[in-house]
Amino acid sequence: MLVEGEGLYVLTTWTKWDREKMLVTELLKDLELGEDTLLEKAIGFLYHSSQTYSAMFPYLKGFYNTLNEW
16 A cells, blocks of 8 residues: 555555464463464464564564474
8 A cells, every 4th residue: 555655555454463463362372381282373374474564574583493493
């Protein structure tokens, strides 16, 4: 979306944004319980989302490093 005088913006739907928040919340719950059942699935979707919000990308590196450690 191009906003005259401000620049170019990339947006996502509220449905995807809600799913991203839900996945991060579930990852935090899994972390507290010491489980890792959701990590691979969540990373796939969050990587897809990072194409829209590039500020998420550095955090995904931590997830990848965790997965590769196992």
